[in-house]
Amino acid sequence: MLTLEHLTKTFKSGKGIRDVSFSVRRGEVFGFLGPNGAGKSTTIRHIMGFMKPDRGRAILNGMDTWKRQGEVQSGVGYLPGEIAFIEGMTGREFLEFLSGMQRVRDRERRERLIERLQFDADTPIRKMSKGMKQKVGIVAAFMHDPEVVILDEPTSGLDPLMQKAFVELVLEEKARGKTLLMSSHSFPEIERTCDRAAIIKDGAIVTIADIHELQRMQRKLFEVTFDTADEAAAFAASGLSVEWMDGNRVRVAVKGDYGRFAEETSKRRVRNIDLFTQNLEDIFMDYYDRKGAGA
Amino acid sequence: MSAALYKQMMRVNLKGFLNYAFGSAFYIFLMFWLYPGIAKNTEALDDIVATMPEGVGRAFSLNGFDSAEAFISGEYYGLILVLILAIVSVQLSTQLMARMIDRGSMAYLLSTPTTRVRIALTQACVLVSGLLLILGATTLAGFAGKAWLLGDRYAFDGGRFVLLNAAAFLMFFAVAGIAFLVSAASSDEKRALGLSGAIVFGFYSLDLLGKLGDGIAWMRGLSIFSLYRPGDIVGGEAFPRARLRAARGDRVSLLRGRHTGIQTEGSAALIRSSPAPSAARNCTKRAA
Structure with a gap:
């Protein structure tokens, strides 16, 4: 559906992207992760055909996005990273204008989206908060029911409730067979929606990973407080991987074998169990560190 | 051209267009209102002008006061309208391209199934429409002023x-074309504004300086504004064919300068035809 081949672009400042290649399958939700300034938006602008690559190309629906700009765009939804609307319009006027440009007549889907994201579309854009503008942008990206949706940091500015509503929207679109690519520096957001993710740092792809595999790789830390220090010591000696121990408290790392952990715990009197989740961020940071150490 | 974009851009910019159109119409009314008082003292005024150095009269287009259009061509078309339209050309062309690229709203336009060329062409049409609107209002105001105030x-x-109005339109079609090219070629709003402003007002200054002194008359040859001579039109020099040709983008035409009351006698003026209309075409190619 979407293929990037050795996409390279160097800006005057020396920054840019180098040899970015990956492909997104039809019906897949693909995450694009990296810290600020890593090249996420630059890559996305190439995918949208706004920039001419120095080398390589982006192919969407079988078409080179730079050479066939204007053709590729039908059936593509886009949410820019930094939203800038045309001045002097209300949200609804802007959406109406964009529908005209997209040559879409159907208003029903747009109205449903507005209702769903709960905002007053008749507010002048210059009076809108960041979150509200983001909502207008999300509606604009989805309202023409595109086959492919490219989202640049879609949840920035949204409150947790709206982030949840957005994730639901993405999952629905995925269930309807749409292809989505979303960039983010928020790992939990990608974790909840994506099948695979590419990680970019300093303009180059570090790795492309299967999210489910990463989730399986994810370690969980349990901190168990026992009645006595003896019980704690016995628990620690049972073969689980102990991270830390202090008096009657033991912190163990569990990866996959939850049954064994439950078994060992239930043998003793337990006062309390705390759970610490190692998030994907930590896993990704491992990737970064490994690469950094290698360099 | 994209109808939806054109409509929207006209809506966004209409207020600005109307402000300039209203201002220009009002000013021309004012000129017509003033003229009867001036007409009474034509001779005295002509005498005063005659006492001024020749260059000053040329530079500030003192074309004589014996007919309403001579007065207006000098006082309005020679100076104030030029400044108004120069400001509109520079500001609007920057707004229509560079600003939208700089601020990122161009991304939204390009994310729809509309090619870069079509977007640039549409924006250029908005620019030309603005000029037409302002000059149309000015022309109408002139006729209304004549009917009401002069009889x-x-x-x-x-x-x-x-x-006179047609010449002003063609002139600024070319000037706005240059400004639009600059705007389309830059990704930074401030740089586009600075550069196109420097070019347009640089041209204007060269023309003005060239008119002031005979020794530096060659400066006019460097300026596109030397093609714009409202005084010639009202002076009965008809509509110089070279100017029309220049607006079409022909190469170079050599014109003999003739005495028109403001032109120096027999000075051969090398008139470079304006590259601007082709520049307007090029800029859409550039943007592509």
């Missing part, structure tokens, strides 16, 4: 007045 008591050649 049949004073000389006024309607045909020449229309030519």
Whole structure:
């Protein structure tokens, strides 16, 4: 559906992207992760055909996005990273204008989206908060029911409730067979929606990973407080991987074998169990560190 | 051209267009209102002008006061309208391209199934429409002013007045074309504004300086504004064919300068035809 081949672009400042290649399958939700300034938006602008690559190309629906700009765009939804609307319009006027440009007549889907994201579309854009503008942008990206949706940091500015509503929207679109690519520096957001993710740092792809595999790789830390220090010591000696121990408290790392952990715990009197989740961020940071150490 | 974009851009910019159109119409009304008072003292005024150094009269287009359009061509078309339209050309062309690229709203336009060329062409049409609107309002205001304020008591050649406006339109079609090219080629709003402003007002200054002194008359040859001579039109020099040709983007034409009351006698002026209309075409290619 979407293929990037050795996409390279160097800006005057020396920054840019180098040899970015990956492909997104039809019906897949693909995450694009990296810290600020890593090249996420630059890559996305190439995918949208706004920039001419120095080398390589982006192919969407079988078409080179730079050479066939204007053709590729039908059936593509886009949410820019930094939203800038045309001045002097209300949200609804802007959406109406964009529908005209997209040559879409159907208003029903747009109205449903507005209702769903709960905002007053008749507010002048210059009076809108960041979150509200983001909502207008999300509606604009989805309202023409595109086959492919490219989202640049879609949840920035949204409150947790709206982030949840957005994730639901993405999952629905995925269930309807749409292809989505979303960039983010928020790992939990990608974790909840994506099948695979590419990680970019300093303009180059570090790795492309299967999210489910990463989730399986994810370690969980349990901190168990026992009645006595003896019980704690016995628990620690049972073969689980102990991270830390202090008096009657033991912190163990569990990866996959939850049954064994439950078994060992239930043998003793337990006062309390705390759970610490190692998030994907930590896993990704491992990737970064490994690469950094290698360099 | 994209109809939806054109409509929207006209809506966004209409207020600005109307402000300039209203201002220009009002000013021309004012000129017509003033003219009867001036007409009474034509001779005295002509004497005063005659005492000034020749260059000053040329530079500030003192074309004589014996007919309403001569007065207006000098006082309005020679100076104030030029400044107004220069500001509109520079500001609007920057707004229509560079600003939208700089601020990122261009991304939204490009994310729809509309090619870069079509977007640039549409924006150029908005620019030309703005100029047409302002000059159309000015022309209408001129005829209205003649009807209400001058009546049949004073000389006024309607045909020449229309030519005056047509020349101003073609001139600024070219000037706005240059500004639009600069705007389309830059990704930074401030740089586009600075550069196109420097080019347009640089041209204007060269023309003005060239008119002031005979020794530096060659400076006019460097300026596109030397092609714009409202005084010639009302002076009965008709509509210089070279100017029309220049607006079409022909190469170079050599014109003999003739005495028109403001031109120096027999000075050969090398007139470079304006590259601007082709520049307007190029800029859409550039953007592509």
